[in-house]
Amino acid sequence: MKAFMPTGDFERAVILRDVPEPDPAPDCAVVEVEAYSVNRGETFQLEKPATGWRPGKDVAGTVIRSAADGSGPEVGARVVAHPPAAGWAERVAVQTSQLAKLPEGVDPIVAAALPLAGLSALRLLRAAGQLAGRRVLMTGASGGVGHYFTELAAAGGAEVTAVTASPERGARLEELGADHIVHDVADAEGPFDVVLESVGGDSLQQALCKLRPRGTLIWFGQASRSAPTIDFFRFWEGPTSGTIRHFDYTDSDVPDGRDLATLVSYVSKGRLHPEIGLVANWLETPDVLNTLRTRGVRGNAVLTRTGV
Numbered sequence: 573m574k575a576f577m578p579t580g581d582f583e584r585a586v587i588l589r590d591v592p593e594p595d596p597a598p599d600c601a602v603v604e605v606e607a608y609s610v611n612r613g614e615t616f617q618l619e620k621p622a623t624g625w626r627p628g629k630d631v632a633g634t635v636i637r638s639a640a641d642g643s644g645p646e647v648g649a650r651v652v653a654h655p656p657a658a659g660w661a662e663r664v665a666v667q668t669s670q671l672a673k674l675p676e677g678v679d680p681i682v683a684a685a686l687p688l689a690g691l692s693a694l695r696l697l698r699a700a701g702q703l704a705g706r707r708v709l710m711t712g713a714s715g716g717v718g719h720y721f722t723e724l725a726a727a728g729g730a731e732v733t734a735v736t737a738s739p740e741r742g743a744r745l746e747e748l749g750a751d752h753i754v755h756d757v758a759d760a761e762g763p764f765d766v767v768l769e770s771v772g773g774d775s776l777q778q779a780l781c782k783l784r785p786r787g788t789l790i791w792f793g794q795a796s797r798s799a800p801t802i803d804f805f806r807f808w809e810g811p812t813s814g815t816i817r818h819f820d821y822t823d824s825d826v827p828d829g830r831d832l833a834t835l836v837s838y839v840s841k842g843r844l845h846p847e848i849g850l851v852a853n854w855l856e857t858p859d860v861l862n863t864l865r866t867r868g869v870r871g872n873a874v875l876t877r878t879g880v
């Protein structure tokens with residue numbers, strides 16, 4: 573079968589090659605991939621690919637072989653899945669605990685945009701705690717995680733301020749419930765109960781200064797690739813005290829499959845609207861990765877093997 577392999581080359585990070593068919597463990601189903609999405613974190617991994625690793629964590633498709641241990645969906649079921657790797661391919665083996673059946677009417681292209689960004693947003697909500705009536709600041713909000721988090725947090729009663737590069741990058745966030753869109757962290761009007769920071773560089777320190785006393789900054793990424801510096805004495809430009817909390821979406825007491833089922837049910841009930849800024853044929857994956865890297869995607873980018 574065909575699958576994308578890493579090249580280690582920055583400009584053309586993946587190449588389509590022939591690889592062996594998946595060899596599923598007993599608790600794994602084999603999924604015929606219809607669509608997948610690509611994530612910023614994967615672009616980072618592609619810069620220094622581990623030996624034998626193939627990219628691909630977010631897929632939607634059809635089960636063509638059910639798990640030998642009897643767990644999970646039957647052959648023919650349409651699913652969304654979050655394998656740890658190897659999903660940018662014709663077929664992939666996925667543990668049945670990392671997939672969920674698609675409700676009637678949920679398109680695989682839409683479902684493929686959900687796993688990593690959606691799971692992260694859902695778990696960021698849990699990490700943030702009760703948000704009704706709370707003021708939330710989110711940097712790097714125009715990406716995949718930002719759109720999901722904003723819609724869910726706003727629906728939960730939070731007052732969300734989103735930081736995006738331009739009005740165009742913030743337009744959909746406003747429709748999804750963001751109360752304020754700013755294009756520079758410095759312009760965000762605090763104080764905020766919770767700050768979600770994923771840009772890095774000076775963004776973290778600036779956002780930290782917007783926190784209310786004893787508020788929480790959840791640090792979950794570094795999209796700019798620039799490490800933040802924190803000046804203890806600048807802290808007093810903001811709160812007298814606060815918590816900086818590291819976040820990793822894989823640290824979850826809820827299995828991926830259950831959270832994926834929640835996300836697709838939200839989509840099916842019209843409570844979550846994936847923002848898919850780019851859909852392309854899977855053969856265009858190398859170009860789409862470059863577009864994502866250079867901030868050319870609003871929300872998620874999805875590659876399809878069947879359409880476009």
Ligand SMILES: NC(=O)c1ccc[n+]([C@@H]2O[C@H](COP(=O)([O-])OP(=O)(O)OC[C@H]3O[C@@H](n4cnc5c(N)ncnc54)[C@H](OP(=O)(O)O)[C@@H]3O)[C@@H](O)[C@H]2O)c1
Binds near residue numbers: 692714716821865
């Ligand atoms: N800790 C975890 O478990 C976890 C889980 C998922 C994602 N992440 C990380 O969280 C961040 C957001 O994830 P995502 O999937 O939403 O990423 P994404 O879709 O690429 O969105 C990142 C956003 O950051 C903004 N940004 C600001 N400065 C940037 C710069 N110099 N370079 C690139 N982007 C910049 C961009 O918005 P504008 O162009 O509008 O400024 C972009 O839309 C990423 O860094 C990702 O690696 C962490």
